[in-house]
Amino acid sequence: MSNANGQTSLGHGYYLEDLSPGMEASVSKVITDADVSAFAELSGDINPVHLNDEFAATTVFKKRIAHGFLTGALFSTVLGTKLPGPGCIYLAQGLKFRAPVYIGDEVVATCRITAVDTAKSRVTLACDCSVNGKTVLEGEAVMMVDRKA
Amino acid sequence: MSNANGQTSLGHGYYLEDLSPGMEASVSKVITDADVSAFAELSGDINPVHLNDEFAATTVFKKRIAHGFLTGALFSTVLGTKLPGPGCIYLAQGLKFRAPVYIGDEVVATCRITAVDTAKSRVTLACDCSVNGKTVLEGEAVMMVDRKA
Numbered sequence: 001m002s003n004a005n006g007q008t009s010l011g012h013g014y015y016l017e018d019l020s021p022g023m024e025a026s027v028s029k030v031i032t033d034a035d036v037s038a039f040a041e042l043s044g045d046i047n048p049v050h051l052n053d054e055f056a057a058t059t060v061f062k063k064r065i066a067h068g069f070l071t072g073a074l075f076s077t078v079l080g081t082k083l084p085g086p087g088c089i090y091l092a093q094g095l096k097f098r099a100p101v102y103i104g105d106e107v108v109a110t111c112r113i114t115a116v117d118t119a120k121s122r123v124t125l126a127c128d129c130s131v132n133g134k135t136v137l138e139g140e141a142v143m144m145v146d147r148k149a
Numbered sequence: 150m151s152n153a154n155g156q157t158s159l160g161h162g163y164y165l166e167d168l169s170p171g172m173e174a175s176v177s178k179v180i181t182d183a184d185v186s187a188f189a190e191l192s193g194d195i196n197p198v199h200l201n202d203e204f205a206a207t208t209v210f211k212k213r214i215a216h217g218f219l220t221g222a223l224f225s226t227v228l229g230t231k232l233p234g235p236g237c238i239y240l241a242q243g244l245k246f247r248a249p250v251y252i253g254d255e256v257v258a259t260c261r262i263t264a265v266d267t268a269k270s271r272v273t274l275a276c277d278c279s280v281n282g283k284t285v286l287e288g289e290a291v292m293m294v295d296r297k298a
Binding site: 010027029035038039042043044045046047048049050055059060067068069070072073074075076077080081085086087089090091092093094095096097 | 159176178184187188191192193194195196197198199204208209216217218219221222223224225226229230234235236238239240241242243244245246
């Protein structure tokens, strides 16, 4: 969905008038070892629980886990590309880390609209990341969404 | 801080007994165009406000902005590598996006301990990302921290 200049072809997402509680969208991603390394490089978060097998073995997780913000970024992907999609403005996101995500896990991130405040042009969504049907991360997002011209 | 196998050499971070309110740590990072592209690739968040100059020009931001989760990941970097550092477990993070981060901005992420709950082994931190001294992102983190053996 990007051209040679890295420009994406996504158009404007939903407008406020087209959104209602209950609408939802998801993305899924298998978290690879390369993803974890790339995220460590990008963020500078080289916590050994993500990168060092020996250290990870000494923790409650027993083996290396993905960065929580890598999992959480999938909420941004749903919100920024699908629902509400391009044009919305991220105001707030809560993140409650419920369980670890291991290398090779497939994460499904789902965001479901729980409220539309037409006066303030704000939409609230319940966000959930799950692995094999078990919630690993959840939280609420608040977005500002354009009205139709 | 990584060896040829990508294993980091960071040891265990602070233990609960060594933490007290007022302690703080920071990291800084200049957000580059390459960082934004890498984050889009990694997360799948190809919202054109991050990648497409023409689209971004039509938004309230006027030009391309960094992903909020890329900025927010710097909290994870502070928490996971400095304070409390390796060994802590991320329980929760709040994120309130206050202002955009543009390509080339230097973000300073600071986390400051506001409470230590010795009974629950939990530490709460006030987290702030700023650009040129202006807060662009803030929120509270809650970590579980190991006690000394």
